[in-house]
Amino acid sequence: MKKLVFFLALASCFYSHAQTLLSESFEGTTLPPTGWTKSNTNTSRAWDLTGNVFSGTTATAIELKTRFTIAGTNSATIDWVAGANTANLVSPAFSLAGATAPVFSFKVKVGWGYMISLNKGNLLAQISTDGGTSWTTLWNEDSEPAFTDDGDGNIDTDFYNTVTVQKSLTSYIGQANVKVRFQYVATDADAVSIDDVQVTANGTLSTNETSKTKASNLSVYPNPSKGEINIKTDKKIKSISVIDMSGKTLKTKDSGNTDFSSLPKGNYLLKVDFEDGTSATEKVIKQ
Structure with a gap:
């Protein structure tokens, strides 16, 4: 089972080649994972594991779990609801002090029809450098060109393709109290899921450097x-x-x-x- 890896790799006399500052694959038994937090304004809809969101043995439940599981046995998923909902999934804090070329990456799946074409909801990836007091948007699904429409004019049969997103965090180097979050803001939109969240860096300054x-x-x-x-x-x-x-x-x-x-x-x-x-x-x- 993949576990949360959260550390700053160090080298004593040289630059090391790859550090993983944050890594989460949502393969645990509960969500949020250790160190993560979540919140939601609609009490019936929170971020959860795909298997919990689409539980049961009916053909529909099995199809939805398969559709929204991006990798492994679970992803982080939130289901649609007719009413309004703002739901956040927030990472633990990590440091970019001394990091070289840090990159934030994740895999994401949304439905073209309700989330993009009708724009009934937004999924945002955001960053905070003050421990979660204020947030800056790094990515919005509306501006992601890799999501595709099947062209048949029927929003209920549109594609749910998986996209890998990578965002440079170079402008945040030196910040020591960094968090990332996924914010879902929607009314009668669609389910979305994320997986394989990582922040990696090429190296950190050594003691003698x-x-x-x-x-x-x-x-x-x-x-x-x-x-x-x-x-x-x-x-x-x-x-x-x-x-x-x-x-x-x-x-x-x-x-x-x-x-x-x-x-x-x-x-x-x-x-x-x-x-x-x-x-x-x-x-x-x-x-």
């Missing part, structure tokens, strides 16, 4: 450290944050050096925000 693009000439030492980390930079510091590998901010201070003495041994990210609006991030090791 200093980014050549940093105009701040940031250096942190000693690294590894058993206690205090000294920070040297050409710029005026606005704040310093210590972040764990799940993207959680453990401590923040206005300026100066940072003491790691109270933290467990392990890997952390030190994010320095400057007065000019820029920032820099270094991996640090607590011994």
Whole structure:
């Protein structure tokens, strides 16, 4: 059984080739999976596993489960309802601090007729960099050219083809409290499903690697450290944050050096925000 993989891969002296920052295949027994959350305004319609949404042994239930299962034995699915519904499926937080060329990808299936042709609903893929307070839309099914119409003029027989979506997250590099969500907003529309959600990156900056693009000439030492980390930079510091590998901010201070003495041994990210609006991030090791 595929399980949620949620981590930031690290290398000590070099760039590694592929990191999986978020991975979910919805092959568990419940939805939402561990770390995910869901909400819906219509109490009878929430995101759920395809097998739960279309349960039963009737020919119709079996056909619908087959139609909306994208991969494996289940996908994340939400069914249509005659009334209005806004339903969200939100990922755990992850960090893009130090990531190289991050990409958000997922597989999705919608019906052309009700969702696109009649436009009775919208499925959005969105991103948040503040832990879910505000959201920016990355993808909308209306603008997806890979969904197709069979051309027979009958919306009830239109295609339900699966599309693989890939969106670059390069503009969000450096953000340490990132979430993605799938938002379904519809009235008398159609069911939709998603699967194989991933955020991957090509590499992260190592302990001994200093980014050549940093105009701040940031250096942190000693690294590894058993206690205090000294920070040297050409710029005026606005704040310093210590972040764990799940993207959680453990401590923040206005300026100066940072003491790691109270933290467990392990890997952390030190994010320095400057007065000019820029920032820099270094991996640090607590011994």
